Amino acid sequence: MGLKYQHILVAIDGSKEADWAFKKGIEVAKRNNSSLLLVHVIDTRSFALIEAYDTVVGERAEKLAKDMLENYQKQAEDAGLSNVQYEIDFGSPKVRIPRDLAMKHNVDLIICGATGMNLVERFFIGSVSEHITRYAPCDVLIVRTSKDIE
Incomplete structure (x- = not known):
C-alpha cells in the first residue's frame, strides 16, 4: 500500500458526526485524488421491533437514505x-461496512463518525465505529469533532 488513498468509503447515518466525517472525507479525497463512496446501511434488525412489518417501512427507509445520499x-x-x-445496503452497519462493503469496493480508507445515532446499541454492544475499527481490512479514520472542517 502506498501513501495515497485511492478508494475512500464514508459511512453516513444522518448524524452530525457522520456529516463531519463526510466533510473530512471530501478533503482527504481531494488531497489524494481518490474516489469517494458514500454508504448508508439500513439496519434491518430494527424492523423486528415492528409487529406488523410490511414493505412500506423498508421502502420509506430506502427513499430517505437515497435522498440523503444524493444530497x-x-x-x-x-x-x-x-x-x-453512493450505495444503500441492508443489514447490520457494523458488519456490512467493514466486512462486506469495504471488500467489495476495494476500499483503502473508511471514514466514520465517532458516535452516530444509535445510543441504545452503543450502550449495550458497542458502537458501529468501534466495530469498524476492529474488523476493517484497511485504515479507519474516526472523526470526533468538526475541528478543521468548519
Whole structure:
C-alpha cells in the first residue's frame, strides 16, 4: 500500500458526526485524488421491533437514505470531486461496512463518525465505529469533532 488513498468509503447515518466525517472525507479525497463512496446501511434488525412489518417501512427507509445520499453526492461534486458514488445496503452497519462493503469496493480508507445515532446499541454492544475499527481490512479514520472542517 502506498501513501495515497485511492478508494475512500464514508459511512453516513444522518448524524452530525457522520456529516463531519463526510466533510473530512471530501478533503482527504481531494488531497489524494481518490474516489469517494458514500454508504448508508439500513439496519434491518430494527424492523423486528415492528409487529406488523410490511414493505412500506423498508421502502420509506430506502427513499430517505437515497435522498440523503444524493444530497451528499451533489455536495461532494460541487466541492470538486469527480468520482463520487453512493450505495444503500441492508443489514447490520457494523458488519456490512467493514466486512462486506469495504471488500467489495476495494476500499483503502473508511471514514466514520465517532458516535452516530444509535445510543441504545452503543450502550449495550458497542458502537458501529468501534466495530469498524476492529474488523476493517484497511485504515479507519474516526472523526470526533468538526475541528478543521468548519
